Amino acid sequence: MKIYRNKNKQAKEKSAGKHLDKDAISPEVDENIETIKQRLGDPFDFMARSYSYGKDRFALCYIDGMVSKDDLERTIVYPLMDWLRENDSFDTIGDRDFRQHIQIPTKMKETTSLSSTMDDLLRGNIVLFVQGRRQAFIASDQEWATRAISEPESQTLIRGPREGFVETLSINATLIRRRITNPALRFKSFVIGKVTKTQILVTYIEGYVNENALKEVINRIESVDTLEVYETGMLEELMEEKGYSPFPTIQSTERPDVVCSALTEGKVSILMEGTPFVLIAPTTFMSFFQAAEDYYTRFDLSTFIRMIRFISFWISLALPATYVALTTFHQELIPTNLLVSLAAQREGIPFPALIEALVMEGVFEILREAGIRMPRQIGPAVSIVGAIVIGEAAVAAGLVSPAIVIVVSLTAIASFANPYYSISGSARLLRFILMLFAASAGIFGMIVFTLALFIHLVSLKSLGQPFLSPLAPLSVKKQKDAFFRFPLWWEDRKKKKKVGG
Amino acid sequence: MNLQVSRFQFFSIVLNFIIYSSILMAPGITVINAKQDGWLSMLLALGVGLAANFLYLMLFKKHGYPSLFELMDRSAGKWIGTALNIVIVFYALHLTAMVVRNLSNFMITDVSPYSSPYIYQILILLVVAYTSYHGVKNLFLISELFTPFISLFVIGSLIVIIKHFKIIELKPFFYNPPSAILEGAYSTLGFPFIEIMLAGAFLTYVKRKDKLVSIALSAIAIGGAVLVITVILVIGNDSAYIVARESYPTYSVMRDVSLTTTFKRVEIIIGIAWIIGLFFKISTCFCVAMMGIKHLSKSKTFRGYIVPCAILVWAMSNGLHKTFIDFTNFVSMDWTLYWFTLYSFVIITMLIGLARKRA
Amino acid sequence: MQDWKTTMKANKTTREKIVLAIVWGFSLYYIIGYLAGIDPFPITVWLKAIYGPIYHTLFGG
Numbered sequence: 001m002k003i004y005r006n007k008n009k010q011a012k013e014k015s016a017g018k019h020l021d022k023d024a025i026s027p028e029v030d031e032n033i034e035t036i037k038q039r040l041g042d043p044f045d046f047m048a049r050s051y052s053y054g055k056d057r058f059a060l061c062y063i064d065g066m067v068s069k070d071d072l073e074r075t076i077v078y079p080l081m082d083w084l085r086e087n088d089s090f091d092t093i094g095d096r097d098f099r100q101h102i103q104i105p106t107k108m109k110e111t112t113s114l115s116s117t118m119d120d121l122l123r124g125n126i127v128l129f130v131q132g133r134r135q136a137f138i139a140s141d142q143e144w145a146t147r148a149i150s151e152p153e154s155q156t157l158i159r160g161p162r163e164g165f166v167e168t169l170s171i172n173a174t175l176i177r178r179r180i181t182n183p184a185l186r187f188k189s190f191v192i193g194k195v196t197k198t199q200i201l202v203t204y205i206e207g208y209v210n211e212n213a214l215k216e217v218i219n220r221i222e223s224v225d226t227l228e229v230y231e232t233g234m235l236e237e238l239m240e241e242k243g244y245s246p247f248p249t250i251q252s253t254e255r256p257d258v259v260c261s262a263l264t265e266g267k268v269s270i271l272m273e274g275t276p277f278v279l280i281a282p283t284t285f286m287s288f289f290q291a292a293e294d295y296y297t298r299f300d301l302s303t304f305i306r307m308i309r310f311i312s313f314w315i316s317l318a319l320p321a322t323y324v325a326l327t328t329f330h331q332e333l334i335p336t337n338l339l340v341s342l343a344a345q346r347e348g349i350p351f352p353a354l355i356e357a358l359v360m361e362g363v364f365e366i367l368r369e370a371g372i373r374m375p376r377q378i379g380p381a382v383s384i385v386g387a388i389v390i391g392e393a394a395v396a397a398g399l400v401s402p403a404i405v406i407v408v409s410l411t412a413i414a415s416f417a418n419p420y421y422s423i424s425g426s427a428r429l430l431r432f433i434l435m436l437f438a439a440s441a442g443i444f445g446m447i448v449f450t451l452a453l454f455i456h457l458v459s460l461k462s463l464g465q466p467f468l469s470p471l472a473p474l475s476v477k478k479q480k481d482a483f484f485r486f487p488l489w490w491e492d493r494k495k496k497k498k499v500g501g
Numbered sequence: 502m503n504l505q506v507s508r509f510q511f512f513s514i515v516l517n518f519i520i521y522s523s524i525l526m527a528p529g530i531t532v533i534n535a536k537q538d539g540w541l542s543m544l545l546a547l548g549v550g551l552a553a554n555f556l557y558l559m560l561f562k563k564h565g566y567p568s569l570f571e572l573m574d575r576s577a578g579k580w581i582g583t584a585l586n587i588v589i590v591f592y593a594l595h596l597t598a599m600v601v602r603n604l605s606n607f608m609i610t611d612v613s614p615y616s617s618p619y620i621y622q623i624l625i626l627l628v629v630a631y632t633s634y635h636g637v638k639n640l641f642l643i644s645e646l647f648t649p650f651i652s653l654f655v656i657g658s659l660i661v662i663i664k665h666f667k668i669i670e671l672k673p674f675f676y677n678p679p680s681a682i683l684e685g686a687y688s689t690l691g692f693p694f695i696e697i698m699l700a701g702a703f704l705t706y707v708k709r710k711d712k713l714v715s716i717a718l719s720a721i722a723i724g725g726a727v728l729v730i731t732v733i734l735v736i737g738n739d740s741a742y743i744v745a746r747e748s749y750p751t752y753s754v755m756r757d758v759s760l761t762t763t764f765k766r767v768e769i770i771i772g773i774a775w776i777i778g779l780f781f782k783i784s785t786c787f788c789v790a791m792m793g794i795k796h797l798s799k800s801k802t803f804r805g806y807i808v809p810c811a812i813l814v815w816a817m818s819n820g821l822h823k824t825f826i827d828f829t830n831f832v833s834m835d836w837t838l839y840w841f842t843l844y845s846f847v848i849i850t851m852l853i854g855l856a857r858k859r860a
Numbered sequence: 861m862q863d864w865k866t867t868m869k870a871n872k873t874t875r876e877k878i879v880l881a882i883v884w885g886f887s888l889y890y891i892i893g894y895l896a897g898i899d900p901f902p903i904t905v906w907l908k909a910i911y912g913p914i915y916h917t918l919f920g921g
Contacts, residue, residue, distance in 0.1 A: 329613055333766045441620050443769065444608060447776050448624045451643070452631055458642040459635040472646040474509060595903070684919045798879035800872070806883050813887035820894040821904050831904060835911040 023114050025136050029059045029129045032136070036061060036118060051077060053084040057131040066124030068143035076128065076139065108139045123199070146171065152254035152276070155419055157293040164254045165276040169199060172271050172278065175256040176203060180263060184208070188218070192235065195227045200235070201271040203263060210266045213282050216463045217268045231275045239281075241461055246429050248422040249462040251283040258292045282465035285457060286482045289313070291419035294485050302485040309417055310483070316415035317427040320357045321438035321446055323407045327353040329442030345401040354439035356400050360408040361431065363390050368412070506706045508713070510641040512720045513648035515700050518785055519693050519724025520655065521778020522600060524771070525607065525749040527689050527728050528735040530833050532750075535685030537670060537741040538677045540732040542685030547725035549686065550694025553844065554721055557698055558714040560851040564858075566710055569702040569789075570796035573847070576854025583797065585850060590793035592843050593699055594810065597786040598817035599832070601625060604779050605818070606825055611749050612772060622815055625776075629784045630811045633791055634804060637703070640784050647777055654774035655727065658751075659734060661758050661767055666737040689728075691837025695844050697721060702789045748829065787814070 026032050033048045040046055045064040050057060058080060060072065111117055117136045121127050124142035149171065152164030165172045173187055184206040192198050202221065204214055220239045229235050236250045253259060254276050259269045262280045270279040289309045294302040326334055327342065334342065349356065367386045374382055391409075395402050411431070418424040430453070437445035460467035470478035480486035531539035531546075564572055569589070574582035604625060605618035632640050675682075700717070707713055735750050738757075744750040752775075755768035790810060795803040822828040872880070893900025 330769070333769055441624055442613060443773070444612070444621055444776060445624065447773060448628050451628045451777065451780055454646060455628065455632045455635060455639060455643055458646065459639050466642075468642070468646065472642040473507065474645050680919065687919070794879060794883060798876045800876045800879075805872075805876075805880055809880075809884045809887040813883075813890055816887075816891040816894040820890070820899060820901075827904075831908065834915050835907050838911040838914055839907055 025112055025114050025117070025129070025134050027132050027134055029057050029131050032114070032129050033059055033061060035114065036121070039118065051081065053081065055131075056084055059129045061121060061127040061129070063121060063124060066144050067126055067141050071141050071143070072126065075141070076126065108137060110135045110137050112136075119197070142170065144168075149175070154421055155253060155255050155258070155291070157291065157296075160293050160296045161255075161257050163256055165256060165271075165278055167274050167276055169201060169271055169273040172256075172276070173201060173203075176259060176263070176269075176271075179256060179260040180205065185263070190221050192221065192224055193226055193229045196229060198229050199273045203259075203269045203271060204267075205263050208264060208266050209268060210282070210465070213266075213463050213465060214268050217270070217281060220463075221270075229272070232270065232272050232277045232279045235270065235272065236279055241463075245456065245460055246426045247285070247457065247460060247467070248288075248426070249281075249283065249460060249467060251280040251287060251420065252277045252422065253280060253420075254278070255292055261292070261295070282462040283467075284462065284465075284470075285468050286470070288420045288423040289418070290481070290485075295488070299485050299487040303483075306483065306485060309419070312414035312417035313424070313427060316411050316418075316424060317431055318434060318446065319411045319414070320361055320404075320407055320431060321434040323404065324353045324357050324435055325438035325442045325446055328439060342401075342403055345403055348398050349401050351400075352439075353404075354435060356404050357407070357435055358432070360390075360400055360404050361411070361435075364408050364412050365428070504636070504638055504706045505708045506638070506641045506703060507645075507708055508716050510645045511700075511703060511707050511713075512716050513644045514641060514703065514781065514785055515697060515717055515720035516724050517644060517648060517651070517778050517781040518697055518700060519721055520727050521651075521775055522603065522696075522782050523689065523693050523728050524655065524731055524778070525751045525775055526603070526832075528732045528744050528750045529747055530688045530692075530829075531685040531732060532736060532741050532744045533685070533833065534688065535682045536677050536745075537672070537736055538675060538682050539685055539736055539741065539744075540671070540729055541675070542682050543689060543725070543729045543732045545682065545686035546690040546694060547722070547729060549690055550697075550725065551718060551721060553695060554697065555714070555718060557701065557844070557848065557851075558704075558717055560848065560855070561701060561704055562714055563855055564851065566704050566707075566713070568705040568792075568796070570793055571705075572854065573850055574796075576850045576857065581850075585846065586793055586797055588843065588846075589699075590790050590797070592840070593786045593790035593793065594814060594817065595821075596696060596699070597629075597783055597790065598814045598821060599828075600779055600783050600786065601814060601818040602822065602828060604776065604783075606828065607749055607752075607775070610825070611752050618819075622818055625780060625783060626811045626815055628780060629787050630807050632784050633788050633807050637706070637788050637792065640781075640788055641703075644781050647781075651774040651777050654770050658755055658767070658771040658774070659727075659730060661760065661770075662734050662738055662754055664758060666734055668737060670737045670740045671733065687837055688833040691840040692832060694721065694725070695837065695840040698840075698844060698847065699786060699789045702792055748825070787811075 026035075029050060033050075037046060037048070043063075046061070047064050048059055048061045050059040060076060062072070111120075112135045114136075117127055117138065120138045120140075123140075124144060125138050125140045128137040128139065130137070146168045147166050149163050149166055151162045155164075163175060165175060177185065182205065186204050186206050188202040188204075190200050190202065192200055200221070202214075202217060217239075221235075224235070224238045226234075226238055229238075232252055236248070236252065240249050251262075259278050259280060262269060267280055267282060270281070272278075289306060291305075291309075294306060327346070331339055346353075351359070367382070367390070370382050371379070391405050394400050395405060415424045415427060418427075434446065434449050437449040439445075441448070454468075457468050458466075458472050466473060469475060470482050480490060527543060528539060531542040535542040561572075564576075567575065570586045573585045573589070576582065577585055601622050605621045608621045609616055609618050632643060704710075704713065704717075731751060735744055735754050738754045739747075739750060747753045752768050752771060755771050756766065758767055760767055787810070791803040791806060794806045794810070798806075822831060890900050899905070
């Protein structure tokens, strides 16, 4: 029964495709314009300009503000009018000639479907209807107001390119193109979001890319079922592995050079219209500690700085917890002199170390959030209140000890030493849980938490690739870019040795 | 079977298993009987342990590295094999419980006295359950990840205690009668050198099986060597008289070492290494038990058995021995024979299996 | 690869159910016994009874 009905439906659709005029383009120019106008709800920015020469007519439709109007005249209208003036009629030219006469700088295609014409129109393309023809010519000459390419705000560096991605997809693609001028560079286009119909590009280098990862990316993008996406962060969440994790398993960056380096490593990147953040997958835990600058400065310095990053990640995760564990459980581990001064500081403070640490960390988190959200003009006020009231006055009033202020500030500074904001966010959350563990079982609790953390990290996968590689599973070969940044000539020399003997 | 383990991962598990349960206790156990010749006992135990494991591993090799439980089934027939498997599972759970107890004993006697042992037991069992929830592969990966770090900790600790080492404490060699040295070796043979036979359950999952026997044996040998060195250093630091009175002499020795005025307490390093190492031992035993139950029930995953077994282990770790003294006596007197029984049964079964195969 | 967001949940076989029941049963029996203050499975006592004499014949004392 069901099959029968389906068949019936299919048959109906087939016949509909043949005869139905709804989706077909009418030979009458005005009729098409009317239909589009009607379907779009007669929007204020829909422009339809008709031109006639004798009995021949053509019309250009576009959305105001999304196309370059100067180019429009120069590249489409003038050539066509010239042509008409010389030949009196469109009838004498074929489709191919027609296209050749329009001097559109970018690509041009033709279609017979009105709905796809409308999709293209809404993406900022110019639609050309010609009287008497059942197809529409679509020329893409998008140009809209966009932010200029500027230095990325989230990942700054001292030496290295200053260009960052912008909110326009085509410009972002160009930024990548300019860095990898290789014919094997691929951009695959997808549309996501039932309502927003956002365009995304999956980028990779053919022949270098990890095929499994690419397949997985495409598979997941195709199975994403959502109404809206505005930022790659939303896509990231929709694409990530099942199961909860405080760690990001997809990397995002604003830097084209980072994306290009990931592409050459065989990773896949995902660009989205409307956001400067580009996703990179699969990623590893280690790559969140590798800044682009590591490769632009000398290797010894980079290795040193990378060590600093690991240490600061650990500080930002565990320092308050260590303070709590040491002061409540393991006083014997603190050197005597320090212990005496700590005890003197904590004398008269009404809270246990855990509460002290939790409160101060909480206050710091509020300050940080306020610092991001507040209007720029009241910035100084917040910093004054933060520094003086929370720091000095709280200590002077005997609410908290000076030691915890040092601990919290060091934790805060350490959490900013990471090139990727998303991973320091994980440390930010886990810090509080670790503090609870430290307060309940001291260093033992911290060890247990660390073990659990690594059990979790080891079990994580980024698009089917182990997240903690090259540490577990261990790969000695890949260690040259994990904890250390080996000199770039290292591999060449090894290869040469192999060739030599 | 999609569980695959690299040879280094297997090596690291065996190494952790050997070193960490014994590094704090072994000096005490051997020295009680063998006095300053405790290190000779350890060496002897290592030799016997290596021989015993060589036999065990060679038999495994002869059988073509099947899974331990399957091997029992195949060699001894369905009924006896199942019975043996249940016994192995019980041994594994028993060992898990003992190590958990050992850990909590250590925490409440040496690290933070007057605290409740339950919190340590429950926390460690939670992590163990967590890792076994993620599967055996997870345990091997995490062992691979941590082994370099905790090995560094152990090496660092051993280097630190060289500072106060006095050879005079060890002299004269062979002062005690051979029977005393034998008795010292007996206590430490079962724990850890025969216990390690549980790791045989993982042999079948190692990806490349060439040189597997020598890898396992070298892990045992290296772990044993670390233990011998530890015993030598600990006796040389504290003298046999004092060591015999301590439950965790290595930790006490470390406590007396001060590097500079700021770092007076370096024993926490070995404490951390020991806790992490014990986590590996507990998880290894627990996972073997889980794999055994999985084999018995013929299910695809052992996730369903984790919770009841963890509860059982917790209860057993407290219920098996009322006091710490009882625990130590049992370990030094009966434990080796208890494990040797299982060892002999398994070896005999494997031999029977070989004979059946030939016939 | 397809089911990256769905989990498979297989039904338990009879054998699995039996083993699961035994494991839970023993575990509960032991923990209730332990909490009630009796040794529900005095394996330590048995082992001492078996191996104690052997140990003493081997090493004396």
